[in-house]
Structure formats: C-alpha cells, structure tokens
Amino acid sequence: MSAPIAHGGGITAAAAAFGGKPEDWLDLSTGINPCPVDLPEIPARAWHRLPDRHLMDEARVAARNHYGSGEILPLPVPGTQSVIQLLPRLVRQGSKVVVTDDRVAVTDNRVAVVSPTYGEYARAFASAGFVVDAVGDIAAIGAEHRLAVVVNPNNPDGRAWPADVLLGLHDRMKAANGFLVVDEAFGDTDPTLSLAARAHELSNLVIFRSFGKFFGLAGLRLGFVIARDDILACFEDWLGPWAVSGPAQSLAASLLRSDVSAIRSRIDERCAGLHGALAAAGLRTAGGTALFSLVADARAGDIYTHLCRHHILVRKFDYAPDWLRFGLAPDPAADRRLGEALQRFER
Structure with missing residues (x-):
C-alpha cells in the first residue's frame, strides 16, 4: 500500500x-470557498429517514440543470474521492485476463494522468496494480493507455484545456477502447470549460464535479458523476445503498436550484x-x-x-x-x- x-x-x-x-x-x-453559503432549511424527515429515492431524484434533476448535462442525470456520490478510488474497477471491466501456469495477469493495465495534479488518482491506480504514466501533455497519451485523467482546470497550477482538445482526446481513447476522466472539481468558477453539455454524446467520458468547493461546504462530502447510464449504474452499485445522506441530497437540491x-x-x-x-x-x-x-x-x-x-x-x-x-x-x-x-x- x-x-x-x-x-x-x-x-x-x-x-x-x-x-x-x-x-x-x-x-x-x-481551494475551498472560504465564505460558505447560508444553509437552506432541511426537512426533518431527511434526518429521520434513510435517504429515499425521491431525494436522489430531486438532487439529480437540480444537478442536471446546474451543470447543464442535458439528457444525463448526474449521480450524487459521497465526495469525488469516493469514486476516484473506484476508477480501477471501471477499467477492469474491459480488461483482458490471461491465466498462465496458475498465474493470473491483467493486460492493458496502463493509465495516464496529466501531471502534476491531484495525487489521489495516481495513488488509486498504483495501489490497484496499474502502471501509471505521469504525462506532462495530452499529446503523450497513447493507444496503450486504458484510461486518461485530466483535471480541468488543474490543481495546483490552474492549467486549463479547451473543450475541443478534450473532445479529440476522448475520441482517441474511445478508438482504443479506453476511458477519459475529466475532473472538473474547480469548474464552477469557469463553466465555459465544462464538457457536461456534451457528455451525452461521449460514450467513454466520465466527469467528476465537486459540490463543496464552490459552495464552501466541503465537510458535506458531496460530489457528482456525469457519464452514460451504464457507467453511472456501475458507480451506484459499487458505492452501495444510501451512499449519500438525506441531508446532503436535500441541501444539494436546494442550492443547485438557487441563483449562484x-x-x-x-x-x-x-x-x-x-x-x-x-x-x-x-x-x-x-x-x-x-x-x-x-x-x-x-x-x-x-x-x-x-x-x-x-x-x-x-x-x-x-x-x-x-x-x-x-x-x-x-x-x-x-x-x-x-x-x-x-x-x-x-x-
């Protein structure tokens, strides 16, 4: 480890x-908004009951409208860190397993992370046995990579990638049967960089959005995943039931509907x-x-x-x-x- x-x-x-x-x-x-927003009222039932489906549905609709994801209803997750750690499973879904002399080897286990950036991506994949290539430029990402991570805008240097460049990278990854993960944790301060509006067209794209940074509520531990339905279903299954608290979903529904x-x-x-x-x-x-x-x-x-x-x-x-x-x-x-x-x- x-x-x-x-x-x-x-x-x-x-x-x-x-x-x-x-x-x-x-x-x-x-990198958190130091002026947290005023908290809207949270219904008592959100505290009293296990989070019911209608709470998630309300949060997802509000997130769709806030992030502009069109046909996609973003999936609430207990902070994007929780799904970063699940990404190796997503890649394993499409990997080829070879058994030789009672030994199991997973091929196509190389991923690329545009670096330097948030270190948990490389750590999650390295801990799962992947070869992690820390690349300085998108051009260095090749067909040998099963998945590529781009933080946009980047943490800690703020480097930003235009949408057309990321769209081209997605098409390259798709052609190689790979995935593109775009972390838009700081995207609320510059919505023009987001790929959310194009996500329904991009079958091999996964977008992570942070809720707490922009609203100043990092302690809530809430984020959203934007991707095609089958990918979202995988994440929801891997996280298990009641992954996001009722109060968190209630707050998200209210604040994402507000004028920001x-x-x-x-x-x-x-x-x-x-x-x-x-x-x-x-x-x-x-x-x-x-x-x-x-x-x-x-x-x-x-x-x-x-x-x-x-x-x-x-x-x-x-x-x-x-x-x-x-x-x-x-x-x-x-x-x-x-x-x-x-x-x-x-x-």
Missing part, C-alpha cells in the same frame, strides 16, 4: 507543531484580495484558479515555515519545493493578516 498523500487542511497537525488553537489559525491550504451569481461575485472579490496581498509582498503568481493561487519562489520552504509561525497555513508540495498554493481568505481582515505576515518575512 502506498503512503498517504499530505493534502491541504491539516490545521490540527499544524497547530500541534507550531502552537495555537486550531480555530485561531488562518487556513489557506485548500452572488457566490461567484464573492469568490472573485476574495480572489482579488489574495492577489493584492501576494503582489504587495512581491510574490510571483505562477498559476491558479478563482479559488487558489500558486506561487513559485525559491524561498517557498522558508515562507511556509514563517507563515506557520504566524498561524497561517498554506499548501506546500514535496514534488515541487519552490511551490506554495494559497487559498482564499474569508474577508479583508484576513487578507491584511496574510499581507502583514508576508511583509515580516526576512528576505
């Missing part, structure tokens, strides 16, 4: 190492505040999305430690020691707190 990946959000561990109460830290280590323009405006305002704090400190932004900024600086390790001593947590990367990812602060006061801490850094 491969070692766990250190993700953002580890405030408890940071406080244990650098002091202070977790609640007093400023957590900029994730104010949420986008608030995120844009918070993004501008972060950019201002970074620019005032002389830090160069190397990429990002509306929900985070990636800074490239040779002093990244020292900056990280300095900020921790001021009880501000950002995201560092073991594979890129000159990178730091800064999430959004919740208000102008927090922007100033970050800016003042960065100004105190001894260059």
Whole structure:
C-alpha cells in the first residue's frame, strides 16, 4: 500500500507543531470557498429517514440543470474521492485476463494522468496494480493507455484545456477502447470549460464535479458523476445503498436550484484580495484558479515555515519545493493578516 498523500487542511497537525488553537489559525491550504453559503432549511424527515429515492431524484434533476448535462442525470456520490478510488474497477471491466501456469495477469493495465495534479488518482491506480504514466501533455497519451485523467482546470497550477482538445482526446481513447476522466472539481468558477453539455454524446467520458468547493461546504462530502447510464449504474452499485445522506441530497437540491451569481461575485472579490496581498509582498503568481493561487519562489520552504509561525497555513508540495498554493481568505481582515505576515518575512 502506498503512503498517504499530505493534502491541504491539516490545521490540527499544524497547530500541534507550531502552537495555537486550531480555530485561531488562518487556513489557506485548500481551494475551498472560504465564505460558505447560508444553509437552506432541511426537512426533518431527511434526518429521520434513510435517504429515499425521491431525494436522489430531486438532487439529480437540480444537478442536471446546474451543470447543464442535458439528457444525463448526474449521480450524487459521497465526495469525488469516493469514486476516484473506484476508477480501477471501471477499467477492469474491459480488461483482458490471461491465466498462465496458475498465474493470473491483467493486460492493458496502463493509465495516464496529466501531471502534476491531484495525487489521489495516481495513488488509486498504483495501489490497484496499474502502471501509471505521469504525462506532462495530452499529446503523450497513447493507444496503450486504458484510461486518461485530466483535471480541468488543474490543481495546483490552474492549467486549463479547451473543450475541443478534450473532445479529440476522448475520441482517441474511445478508438482504443479506453476511458477519459475529466475532473472538473474547480469548474464552477469557469463553466465555459465544462464538457457536461456534451457528455451525452461521449460514450467513454466520465466527469467528476465537486459540490463543496464552490459552495464552501466541503465537510458535506458531496460530489457528482456525469457519464452514460451504464457507467453511472456501475458507480451506484459499487458505492452501495444510501451512499449519500438525506441531508446532503436535500441541501444539494436546494442550492443547485438557487441563483449562484452572488457566490461567484464573492469568490472573485476574495480572489482579488489574495492577489493584492501576494503582489504587495512581491510574490510571483505562477498559476491558479478563482479559488487558489500558486506561487513559485525559491524561498517557498522558508515562507511556509514563517507563515506557520504566524498561524497561517498554506499548501506546500514535496514534488515541487519552490511551490506554495494559497487559498482564499474569508474577508479583508484576513487578507491584511496574510499581507502583514508576508511583509515580516526576512528576505
């Protein structure tokens, strides 16, 4: 089993190492909207009863309209991490198994992940015995790959792939009897990048959408899968009954039906505040999305430690020691707190 990946959000561990109460830290280590939406009323029956089919149906219709997936009703899942771990099963469905001398070998076990990106994709496939090719460009994905993963826009550098490029990749994967997985976890801040509206035409496409990042409700552990019906049926079967709680589905149905323009405006305002704090400190932004900024600086390790001593947590990367990812602060006061801490850094 491969070692766990250190993700953002580890405030408890940071406080244990650098002091202070977790609640007093400023957590900029994730790409989550720091201004969670007001929660709509949740009917008491959603808490009292096992999640019934009508709750899922309502959430799926709301998700279809929000994501623009047309004929496809997106499947609610308990966070996209839950289905990332199921992807090896999807590929196994079409793999050829050869038995020789009482040994079982699975052929066609190579997958491609456009990298660097969210590390759980490579970990899930490597743990399942696949050969994982971390490719820097879509052009490097070939007929030998049973599945390709593209995070669009990408985490942590914000790299974005135009729809026509991804459509071409899908057709190449389909011709080789493979799948294309497009992770649109940060897609709500730029809907023009989404392939959701074309998904019903693309038989070998799987799209993952995150609910909690945009709405600021990551603790809800909710996501959606957009794909053809037989693929969605596989995921639903593998997850088992009642995978998504009734309250989560109720919230999704309400919030996905709401006007989200104010949420986008608030995120844009918070993004501008972060950019201002970074620019005032002389830090160069190397990429990002509306929900985070990636800074490239040779002093990244020292900056990280300095900020921790001021009880501000950002995201560092073991594979890129000159990178730091800064999430959004919740208000102008927090922007100033970050800016003042960065100004105190001894260059």
